[in-house]
Amino acid sequence: MTIKKQTNIDYKSLVAELGISIEELREIVEKKKNYIPSPHQQVSFVQILDEYINNLNRLGESNKRTTTTLVTYLNFLNRVKTFVIENHPHLKIYQLNEEIILTILEKSSPRKEAKLSINTVNKYMAIIRNLYKFALEKGYLEKDLRYKFSLTSVSTLPRYLNEDQIENVLKGALQKTYGYRKRAMLMFLLGTGCRVSELTNIRVSDFNVHEDLIFIRKGKGNKDRYIPIFKEVKTTVLHYLKLSGVHKWSPDLKGYLFCQDEGLVREKKVLERSVQKLVRDLFDSVDLGLDFTVHSFRHTFAVMCLKSGIKKHHLMQMMGHDDPKTTSIYTQLIPQDLKEEVMKHYPFPFEELLNDLI
Template identity: 45%
Template sequence: MDIFSKYNYEEICVDLGINIEDLLCLIEKKTIPKQIERAEYTIVHVTEKFKKLIKQQQVNGRKSLQTVRYYINFINRFEQFVYKVNPEMSIYSLNESLFDDFLLTCQPRQETVLSPGTINTYIGILRRLLSFAHYEGYLDKDLRYRFERHSTKLLPRYYQDSHLKAMLEMTKRKTHAYLWSTILWFLLGTGCRVSELINVRVKDFDIETNLLYTVGKGRKERYIPIYPHIKEIVLEYLYLTGVKEWNKGLTGYLFARDHGVKRERKLSVRSVQYQVHDIITKLGFDRRFNVHSFRHTFAVNCLRAGMKIEYLSQILGHDNPATTYTYIQLLPIDLKSEIMNKFPFPLEKLVHQIYGTGVYEHGQHSDGDRPIYH
């Protein structure tokens, strides 16, 4: 006979640190299977099950295709590494030491080490894997504590005006120069992520309300003001690519590989990244610059113009203003400029408060080298 209960057994299992099978055994007064049986599950067995879950989350709309591809790519590489070490390695063997050995096998092509941000992303995936393993009963306890994210400080990566001028000049030498020039201006004037840029529809660029509609991480919707200069550039680009008049019925992609009003073939993230990387490389810029640097540049420019951090956070799609602060760190040379523009602060008043005397007179001394104030 089925028994219905008001209790949420899944939440109870999480609180107790056990899985649903063990709880049912306790309720039915059965003996819990020996833990050694669970230890027989291999890393590869669990990762294969985990990949199926991730793919299903993409089907259900809980994860984007780009995120799923990133997860699967990482897990596949990690599986290949485990196969070489020991294909029968238990899921209990998944720890930081094994992860460190894996990192040594995946150095990027032109760098000596992986960035802290990339390592933290990998750690996040492994933590989700262990959480999944615990929930499904492949582990008898939660082992996520083995992987702690490292504290990282995002370095300033925004373009100077001279950078932007050189990059825009470089787009003139490219095939479909109008396309790549418009994309650079669009990124600079909206702060969009590249994954958002490629999914913008013509109708989303609403020239009647002067608002750009976009969907960001976690399928969060937001609106971004359209600056007049960006509006002019995009409308000219649309005219050149077959959209003679904008209207709300145009559902094709704003930045498309095909021209006309249908515009069904959107650009890929990789193609935009490649074109920007090619420009950066040819100009000899610091290799830390990339497409995402336009988002940093947008944030810094908004801050310099006096925009409140709360409004900037909303435009960027950040739930927490603390996240926005990581985007607006100034480069040392700009920090110096900003500070010097605010100088001189009333140093003489500060001296008076400290010494209780007058302003220091340069070159006047008494009692040896002691300065005189009046």
Template identity: 35%
Template sequence: MAIPINSNYNIEEICSTFGIEREDFLRLISGKQEEPSNLKTIIEVIDEFMGTVKKSNKSATTISYYASFLSQFKSFLNEVDPSIDLLGLTEVLFNEFILEKCISRDGGSLSRGSINTYQSIIRELLFFSLIMKYINIDLRPRFEKLTTDILPRYIPDDVASNIIIKSHHTSRPHLNNTIIIFLLGTGCRLSEVTKLRINQFDVLNNLIFIKKSKGYKDRYIPMYPEVKNIVLSYLQRTGIKEWNRNNEKSLFTKGFGEDRPPLSNKYIQRTVKSILKEIQMDQRFSVHSFRHTFAVNCLKIGMRIDILAQVMGHKSIETTRVYTKLLPHDLKNDVMEKFPFPFEKLMQKLIPNGGATNGETN
């Protein structure tokens, strides 16, 4: 028998007290949530948020601090993917920004206190977005106060091998498999991969030339045999029968032959996220995790940290030193005993069947 409920609550009074719309309150008590129709990019909201900060009663020094941090964050987002929306503002993305872009005044990594201050600004940004109804859920719990240092997340060998295997079963198996192996074997940033030209993949000298982008220097990355063979196989399948140092067409593309429009950052992000989601690792890793993985693997095989800093394109060697914290002392000793250990042996371990793939031509 149903029990009758007599409610004395005045819905209008509750809505007035808490400053919410009647429809929003009814959705809340019914457990229903409506997707925001005006979901904005992080960059768009940063600009709006700074407008309110400048009009607030914060001190001039504080406003300047906010502006400096958010300007750096915007620059990072423009390089990674300017179209990332508010729901894409995750702990992983924030940590990548901290590890890649932020250094202290003495050239070292940021203190835990500075990172927590940055996180408090991000929480304010998310609260502003909630008030403005750009999001309908409170994302601030994603950015809790740090109690330990931020360390880069690198992909273990067994997970990396699984990712490579899964790439064979995507809609464009050869293209996606080649990209995954290229990311693992070069440590390139996402924007560097999509901008890469055929003539920068120098098969004669076994070097990959990375042209400077905003804030970075030109650099060369060693071309390991497994990466070289798989990329050359991909080029042949996409209509490039021989490498030519004068060919300035895009290295990676959905096109064929000389019709080679560059891939978008979003394409690679979606492809990687889809694979990671399939193996239930999408909340732990991202495209940038492949870069961290390359760095850790280079340390495992005994690469000198100053050389690794140059290969990675780090402005400060202190940024590179962060990776050494991921290696336990016994592993460090083991690394040095085996030095020099060919990187290609590690790649052979990761790539099943030499990276051979079946399926579409691109």
């Protein structure tokens, strides 16, 4: 016996409202039954991820991506790939969501008791958004799905160290194993504004003591630049070189400035993650929160330069900024120093002053 499905839909009114016939409505329903997913729904997420990774490698080979950027992207994307293969092997490109990425990031916490910073989460979300931009441009998506991976707004004002914090951190570095090297690295960061990736790639010959210039090899943005060697940095680094086996600087020395295999060859450079761990340990020891990172040395350099009277366009060149607005951020930090200075020298109660005036 045929079972008729009861429905409350008034088909005559429906087709009249749509301006179509009953036959046309039936045709639409039949097409829905035999619906074939569009191409973007048939392509697996892992397939597109592999294509994106291959594209990143090509960009790296053509020097359109820095080594540091490439390593960051590939490390994270390979973790995503492993997680998806193990937990969602049939995942399609449109099915990935923020919850899956956050689950992956939760497994990447640097310490069990610590959470990833907002900036770190934003960095990884931005990588996924770039992947989806690639998928859209390649025609794997019918619409832009980057909105699914939101970025959290954070304060744009960078963190920098005051004089007491600098002194305590440098003293702490000196107490570590190979403290002379670790203190020299931090002094270098403070006195040059270099990124940690730039510090680890500098060679002895780049630190030109005759010209008092440091040659920075293709930092962020793939641009070479020169930074003047300030007296304190020069004294500290030359002392470190002497202790580590280089008694006289020479442009013929090709090894790394900061290295693990000390002497004249110097082929084993200090790793970025080692510098980051050192700085985190030192910051923890003086109660500086997670908002302070190794990049805070770069911010500190910028603020000290502006306070000493260096012009913004000169600082922009030393920092390797492409946009003047990036350099201008540091000018917003100086009013805080002004407030602290005023409160230090004029500790009188404001209410008493007002009463005297009245």
